[in-house]
Amino acid sequence: MSTALALLTPADSAACCSPLSAQPLTTEQAEQVAPLMKALADPVRLRLMSLIASHDGGEACVCDLNDAFDLSQPTISHHLKVLHEAGLVDRDKRGVWVYYRARQQALAAIGALIGCTPI
Amino acid sequence: MSTALALLTPADSAACCSPLSAQPLTTEQAEQVAPLMKALADPVRLRLMSLIASHDGGEACVCDLNDAFDLSQPTISHHLKVLHEAGLVDRDKRGVWVYYRARQQALAAIGALIGCTPI
DNA sequence: ACGAGACATTGACGGCTGTCAATATAGAGG
DNA sequence: CCTCTATATTGACAGCCGTCAATGTCTCGT
Numbered sequence: 001m002s003t004a005l006a007l008l009t010p011a012d013s014a015a016c017c018s019p020l021s022a023q024p025l026t027t028e029q030a031e032q033v034a035p036l037m038k039a040l041a042d043p044v045r046l047r048l049m050s051l052i053a054s055h056d057g058g059e060a061c062v063c064d065l066n067d068a069f070d071l072s073q074p075t076i077s078h079h080l081k082v083l084h085e086a087g088l089v090d091r092d093k094r095g096v097w098v099y100y101r102a103r104q105q106a107l108a109a110i111g112a113l114i115g116c117t118p119i
Numbered sequence: 120m121s122t123a124l125a126l127l128t129p130a131d132s133a134a135c136c137s138p139l140s141a142q143p144l145t146t147e148q149a150e151q152v153a154p155l156m157k158a159l160a161d162p163v164r165l166r167l168m169s170l171i172a173s174h175d176g177g178e179a180c181v182c183d184l185n186d187a188f189d190l191s192q193p194t195i196s197h198h199l200k201v202l203h204e205a206g207l208v209d210r211d212k213r214g215v216w217v218y219y220r221a222r223q224q225a226l227a228a229i230g231a232l233i234g235c236t237p238i
Numbered sequence: 239a240c241g242a243g244a245c246a247t248t249g250a251c252g253g254c255t256g257t258c259a260a261t262a263t264a265g266a267g268g
Numbered sequence: 269c270c271t272c273t274a275t276a277t278t279g280a281c282a283g284c285c286g287t288c289a290a291t292g293t294c295t296c297g298t
């Protein structure tokens with residue numbers, strides 16, 4: 001959800017490089033951001049995220065994603081659920097197909113914390 | 120180690136925003152970066168990293184770090200080991216004290232992948 | 239040499255994670 | 269309705285993770 005994002009966007013909008021190196025994170029901040037990173041800290045989910053984000057229209061259908069891996073369909077479905085529950089992707093069911101869309105703000109939130117995002 | 124970094128720095132130096140959204144990660148790239156993110160995807164280690172990175176001189180002694188948490192000394196030592204083995208911090212023993220230093224390149228590598236780092 | 243302080247390692251424990259096979263659900267088309 | 273296709277859920281299993289208490293290792297004073 002956007003609760004994690006709210007913690008990052010307000011004050012650090014102006015500052016440029018790595019809040020992580022600028023001042024220590026509060027316990028609260030760390031506990032909000034860690035789940036986002038944890039959701040992304042898996043090879044399969046990293047590839048899923050990049051496949052979704054770089055796909056035409058910024059969204060991808062599960063059927064496309066399944067083919068990119070040597071994993072069972074339920075496993076991919078599980079990883080997508082993890083990404084979704086972390087607030088990293090949106091779910092959109094259209095007919096028989098389900099489309100996942102990358103939430104750029106969530107990615108930006110992590111990027112802003114770790115590295116540096118020009119907001 | 121810098122093996123993970125090497126995969127990211129070469130081509131994407133020029134491009135600005137989120138390689139993750141620009142083109143899909145290869146399996147190899149994902150498997151190299153995921154461990155770095157996994158090492159950082161913990162509230163305690165996130166705070167440790169930020170405490171180290173934002174400390175005077177870019178380094179911090181374990182004794183300082185211990186006091187910032189309500190955790191046992193071995194637990195902090197364990198987390199520092201995880202960060203160190205992931206290549207996120209350097210270890211420097213000086214006398215009785217051990218100093219940990221943030222490896223900016225490693226942070227930048229993750230940041231460049233997820234968000235956007237002006238290199 | 240000895241004691242004390244700073245940090246690491248070991249061993250143990252409950253809890254979480256990634257994976258699959260099997261099964262369920264839910265639209266679309268006939 | 270019935271079946272097919274697309275996706276999700278459940279249940280099970282091995283393996284990893286975060287934590288602590290106990291112990292080990294190193295280094296500086298004395």
